Amino acid sequence: MxxxxxxxxxxxxxxxxxxxxxxxxxxxxxxxxxxxxxxxxxxxxxxxxxxxxxxxxxxxxxxxxxxxxxxxxxxxxxxxxxxxxxxxxxxxxxxxxxxxxxxxxxxxxxxxxxxxxxxxxxxLIEKKKVSFSCQFNEWAIFQYELNQQQIEFQQDYTATGVYVVALLQIHQIEPLSLKIQDVTRGREQLKMLEEPQHD
Incomplete structure (x- = not known):
């Protein structure tokens, strides 16, 4: 460890x-x-x-x-x-x-x-970089969730909604993934951003 x-x-x-x-x-x-x-x-x-x-x-x-x-x-x-x-x-x-x-x-x-x-x-807790998109009206729910769990994130407002990149601890990935599917009714998925992780 x-x-x-x-x-x-x-x-x-x-x-x-x-x-x-x-x-x-x-x-x-x-x-x-x-x-x-x-x-x-x-x-x-x-x-x-x-x-x-x-x-x-x-x-x-x-x-x-x-x-x-x-x-x-x-x-x-x-x-x-x-x-x-x-x-x-x-x-x-x-x-x-x-x-x-x-x-x-x-x-x-x-x-x-x-x-x-x-x-x-x-x-030292390993973190993975992930991304997801949501609509403007869904963003407040996710923003609250990310802040509650003290997850580091950056959001970009696009023409169609919000694009979010976040750093998650391993145990946070599945719950957030389920939450995204739930809130967006299966429209959006949590994506793993595979980049060399120095964290």
């Missing part, structure tokens, strides 16, 4: 005069990763190393540290905690004492690990 974290957490420590700061943040897709890294750019740091995991997709970056001493240990910590949809960034301000490759692995992995210990883990 994969987990993610509830909110952003930070942990800081000093190792042999170098200051390390880890930031862990939940992400839903690669755009979230890009936005966070862009926002977190800090020219005062010596290195900004990171790793992220979203579903089966993983990336990591050593940002100038010897290969395999920073990004990979951060990723190992993420995977060791069975986390997904998460980005961990570790900033380092060099303090003049070289740590050696083993020291760097321990520093980056350890700092990321301490940071993740502070995070509140929440179950």
């Amino acid at each position: 994969p987990f993610t974290i509830a909110s952003e957490v930070t942990f800081e420590e000093e190792i042999k005069k170098s200051r390390f700061q880890a930031l862990a943040v939940p992400v839903a897709n690669e755009q979230d990763v890009k936005d966070f890294l862009e926002m977190s750019k800090d020219v005062s740091t010596t290195h900004q190393c990171w790793a992220w995991k979203i579903g089966h997709n993983v990336r990591f970056n050593d940002d100038g540290e010897p290969s395999g001493t920073a990004g990979r240990p951060i990723l190992a910590t993420i995977e060791g905690n069975e986390l997904s949809n998460i980005l961990v960034l570790v900033n380092r301000w060099y303090g003049g004492v070289k740590l050696g490759t083993g020291g760097l692995v321990r520093a980056y992995g350890g700092c990321a690990g301490q940071c993740l210990l502070l995070a509140e883990k929440i179950e």
Whole structure:
């Protein structure tokens, strides 16, 4: 059962005069990763190393540290905690004492690990993207239903009615599907939108 974290957490420590700061943040897709890294750019740091995991997709970056001493240990910590949809960034301000490759692995992995210990883990719920259409006079019923179940949705008003795209948890699919058939008297069906799901 994969987990993610509830909110952003930070942990800081000093190792042999170098200051390390880890930031862990939940992400839903690669755009979230890009936005966070862009926002977190800090020219005062010596290195900004990171790793992220979203579903089966993983990336990591050593940002100038010897290969395999920073990004990979951060990723190992993420995977060791069975986390997904998460980005961990570790900033380092060099303090003049070289740590050696083993020291760097321990520093980056350890700092990321301490940071993740502070995070509140929440179950990662898989969601599926679906769509359906309805007439204007039916929309209020569906809008109420979606809001009641706290389902994320977007609606587009067309010439003939309303086109809705929603993100559903697996257990919500069948009840909504039946509701659509019921309200539209079988005229409309819930459609699964098959696209690569990074959620």
